[in-house]
Amino acid sequence: MKQLIRKIPLCISIVTGMVMVSCNNTATQPVVAETKKDTIACSPESSKLDTAKIAAVTGMKGTVKNGEYKITVPQNDLHIVVDGFKIIPPMGLATWIAFTPCGDSAMLMGDIILSENDVAPVQQEVIRQGLSITAIHNHFVRNRPNVMYMHIDGFGNAATLAASAKAILDKVSEVRGGDPKAAKGDSVVNTLNIPMLDSLMGHKGEMSKGVYKYTIGRPDVMLREHGVPISTFMGFNTWAAWQGTPEKAAVAGDFTMLMDEVQPVIKTLIENGIEVVAVHNHMVHEEPKIFFLHYWGVGQAEKLAKGLRAALDKTGKGMAH
Secondary structure, three states: OHHHHHHHHHHHHHHHHHHHHHHHHHHHHHHHHHHHHHOOOOOHHHOOOOHHHHHHHHOOOOEEEOOEEEEEEEOOOOOEEEOOEEEOHHHOOEEEEEEEEEOOEEEEEEEEEEEOOOHHHHHHHHHHOOOEEEEEEOOOOOOEOOEEEEEEEEEEOHHHHHHHHHHHHHHHHHHHOOOHHHOOOOOOOEOOOHHHHHHHHOOOOEEEOOEEEEEEOOOOOOOEEOOEEOOOOOOOOEEEEEEEOOOOEEEEEEEEEEHHHHHHHHHHHHHOOOEEEEEEOOOOOEEOOEEEEEEEEEEOHHHHHHHHHHHHOOOOOOOOO
16 A cells, blocks of 8 residues: 555656646647648649739839749949948849739738838838838948848739839838939949859859849758748849959858858858858748848958858858859
8 A cells, every 4th residue: 555655646747747748739739820820822823923014003114034023123322332342233232022923912022222211111111011021131331321121021912012012112212302223323343353253153143334243042942931932033042242353352242041051151251251241031931941141251352252152162051052
């Protein structure tokens, strides 16, 4: 009998533990349900954008690629200099809003460039339009005037989203006192050895107004936001924009990273004399989780390119894309 009594507390402890586990499992259910609820199912057979309608509603002609549509607004009215280098739209100073089809609806994603005076009124307009703000961050340091980058997303009827996009872009023009793209665009000096850069980077870029820019996708990652596939065209890419001379070049850009790649990329860039100026998200409900890193480097072009290539090799499972 005494032996039986001694065993009772142990049995109670085991039962209590089982009850606690059961309670904990119950508590996690709403989180799982919420995640599933947020996933959007796209019907492929009806997924097609009416790009003519989007262009008509926004009053702006965009670019079509693989069924997606992007509007780009160069911020020609912002005259920014960083460490003696002029920052022009191809160097990361262009607002964009893109649409991807999903069944008979669309997903909108965008990156809106804002001066300090634009931030509050444009935020209010985004919310008024029923869209989400998913990130606000910098691209540069030591830049005057200071600019911020605001990421937005939304889902619904393509024409309705286009009207919301127009309202947001119109708000920027209203606050600035003029259409950002209406000002005359600048160009910069570029005497870089392009074949050498291509060889070191392992990619080919495009030249625009003196800026040579690489846009590098992540084919190793199948990214989805709210369950909707996100492409390179929709902003899921690593890029590097160059200007200057072989002896004194400037490079600015963005890395897309899985969480285990974040610290290796940061460490490699810093060890190679490239300044990390921002680490942040662009999305909220993406799978897998993706981080974005902005960098700025000034110096000898070949050395900077080798440093960037070393950092690139820390992404994509250790392979250059």
